[in-house]
């Protein structure tokens with residue numbers, strides 16, 4: 001099956017450089033009309049100009065594609081709504097949203113300024129939420145949508161110096177889980193991508209020979225699959241250097257201990273059974289946890 005996006009309209013945030021630029025170029029090369037958003041900031045979120053987005057638009061047009069530039073900050077809901085309207089006015093719909101915009105403000109938690117923590121959460125979490133909120137009514141009305149969140153291995157598993165970033169990135173997975181459930185009946189699929197790529201964001205973090213294999217282009221196929229008509233929903237795809245993995249949030253079978261006075265001691269003694277992964281499930285919704293707990297409590301009554 002060829003993956004093409006003929007007739008589709010995509011918005012890619014933070015697409016003036018790095019991964020977002022590659023996402024926008026690839027979607028356009030495969031037929032999508034692409035709104036290229038970027039506020040043109042530095043890696044820490046400072047400054048701003050639309051020239052980065054415009055350069056990518058020029059590149060798409062030079063290759064025969066259709067694109068528009070937008071300089072909104074994803075943190076500004078009114079500007080994001082205007083951005084979505086810009087795409088709708090030009091092309092009549094929005095099929096795909098790739099929430100890619102992001103910044104870093106790394107420091108160990110002990111030294112981290114809470115204003116920086118809040119700013120990172122604002123760009124990654126509120127930025128993604130603003131964009132989802134603005135495209136949502138259009139996707140519901142047209143009974144079709146594909147949303148790709150950009151999470152991170154830091155959010156999924158942690159990395160030293162990135163408490164703010166990790167919290168904000170896993171929050172996008174939380175947003176994905178419920179939007180996928182609420183969007184299902186409207187054929188809106190919501191997925192998350194955890195990329196590894198050498199961009200200005202990773203400069204100085206890894207040695208040169210490692211950065212050389214981590215081309216941003218190598219992540220793009222995962223985004224294309226998650227943005228396509230045939231996309232799954234509620235999937236966390238990891239991608240880097242041409243390797244693709246999936247991350248899962250699972251629930252173990254657990255054990256029922258009831259309400260006795262010594263439950264803390266029993267739980268401490270049997271913690272290995274609680275965390276044992278045999279028979280674990282990937283819940284279809286948060287209800288699965290309660291169902292498992294109530295089911296075990298009911299079974300213990302007889």
Ligand SMILES: NC(=O)c1ccc[n+]([C@@H]2O[C@H](COP(=O)([O-])OP(=O)(O)OC[C@H]3O[C@@H](n4cnc5c(N)ncnc54)[C@H](O)[C@@H]3O)[C@@H](O)[C@H]2O)c1
Pocket residue numbers: 013014015016017018019020037038039040041042043045052072073074075099100101102103123127150151152153194195196197198199200201202
């Ligand atoms: N590079 C990696 O290894 C890696 C790993 C995990 C996650 N990510 C995520 O992938 C995404 C892309 O990162 P990248 O590595 O290409 O970095 P990058 O810095 O090259 O790209 C981020 C882009 O977002 C733009 N941006 C920042 N704040 C914005 C705002 N408020 N509104 C609109 N645009 C804004 C920047 O101007 C920049 O062009 C980010 O969400 C990042 O957190 C990257």
